[in-house]
Amino acid sequence: MLQSKGNLTQWEFLALNSELNIADGHARQALSPGQTKIVDELPLLFAEGERRPVEQIEQEAHEAYFTLLGQHSYPAEHGRVMSCYSSSVAMEILSRALAAEVETVALVHPTFDNIADLLRGNGLRLLPVAEDPLHGEDLPRELLASVGCVFVTTPNNPTGRVLGEDRLRRLAEQCAEHDIILALDTSFRGFDPRAHYDHYAVLDASGCRWAVIEDTGKLWPTLDLKAGLLVGSEHLGLPVEKIYSDILLGVSPLILALIRRFAEDAASGGLAELHEFIAGNRAVVRAALADLPGVDFPDPDSRTSVERVRFSGRTGTEVWEALQEHNVFALPCRQFHWADPAEGDRMLRIALARSREPLTESVRLLAAVLESR
Ligand SMILES: Cc1ncc(COP(=O)(O)O)c(C=O)c1O
Known part of the structure; x- marks a missing residue:
């Protein structure tokens, strides 16, 4: 049994071989008919990757991905989006x-x-900013004067909270005033149209130094063939290109071609279908658990592919233990609260990017566990 202080990915490892894995946030639902056709064409994509210059395929993949998600002002010039x-x-x-x-x-x-672990692992000191103040009024000047960067995950994992356009604008203006960097992790943006306004236009207009991490890996069930995209403002003032070159030369053209094709399929109806599918899965989870005493859903507005369930009487780790006896693996929420794990004690996170049948069976068993007290 993992210590309650194990990190979230260590908890996710335990679930990987179970058919009832509702732990990690990677996409594991069955391929749609349109996506199946693309996978059937994999040998053609491989041949394309051998034949064409990788830079062209990469540009096409970026354009298809950013355009799909409304990010029309992303910097398309050479080197600004690092795959x-x-x-x-x-x-x-x-x-x-x-x-x-x-x-x-x-x-x-x-x-x-x-996110916290990688920042701390590189020697950075962290100050927590709770979501309510972050999404509310201006951040305090004393806070901004004491940091070199503000980092926001939007939509957030696990809460699904989205930084709206006006709020992003004001935050970026404040970062410009204090000459500090605004960094965003938008890995879950594909799921929520409220995160599809043009962030890059807002960031550029503010004049702040900014960095954004995008992620193709949460949306489509591509067996973890995916890319993270690191995008920086023109005068970021950080050695990102050098450190990138310390770590990699580039992403496989096969993966980039696959991303381009999945993004095209999403643009011609696949994304709307995916949103409907996730909303249907969320409804399944809520319907199965809603009537249980002491159980509620802390993120009623979330549209991302994860859903938190809160309960009274037992910790998330205790419910996790009871659940894994039925071979169901969810994710206890303590470690999301990286500065105060006790805040996440009475919650589990459930992954919704799963086929309907195993998800339904998993939440049926979760309901039985939560009822058996
Ligand atoms: C917000 C966010 N960013 C980044 C990651 C890391 O993704 P990956 O495991 O594909 O590197 C995750 C993983 O779930 C995440 O939730």
Whole structure:
């Protein structure tokens, strides 16, 4: 049994071989008919990757992905979007680059713990910023004067909270006023149209130094063939290119061609279908658990592919233990609260990017566990 202080990915490892894995946030639902056709064409994509210059395929993949999600002002010129093997690799590069210039980062709380771990692992000091103040009024001047970067996950994992356009504008203006970097992790943006306004237009207009990490890996069930995209403002002032080149040369053209094709399929109806599918899965989870005493859903507005369930009487770790006896693996929420794990004690996070049948069976068993007290 894992210690309750194990990180979230260690908990996710335990679930990987179970048919009832509702732990990690990677996409594991069955392929749609349109996506199946693309996978059937994999030998053609491989041949294309051998034949065409990788830069062309990469540009097409970027254009298809950013356009799909409304990010029309992304910097398309050479080198501004750095393709990485995953968003964690992009995060490691950004963290190492930040550590060269910055001592302290204000980071949204809660959020996925590997963001905090990679920043801290590179020697950065972290100050937690709770979601309510972050999404509310201006951030205090004293806070901004004491950090070199503000880091926000939007939509956030696990809460689904989205930084709206006006709020992003004001935050970026404040960062410009204090000459600090605004960094965003938008890995879950594909799921929520409220995150499809043109962030790059807002960031550029503010004049602040900014960095954004995008992620193709949460949306489509591509067996973890994915890319993280690290995008930086023109005068970012961090050694990201050098650190990128310390770590990798580039992402496989096969993966880039696959991303381009999945993005095209999403643009011609696949994305709307995916949104409907996730909303249907969320409804299944809520319907199965809603009537249980002491159980509620802390993120009623979330549209991302994860859903938190809160309960009274037992900790998330205790419910996890009872659940894994039925071979169901969810994710206890302590570690999302990287500065105060006790805040996440009475919650589990459920992954919704799963086929309907195993998800329904998993929440049926979760309901039985929560009822058996
Ligand atoms: C917000 C966020 N960013 C980054 C990551 C890391 O993604 P990956 O495991 O593909 O590197 C995750 C993982 O779930 C995440 O939730």
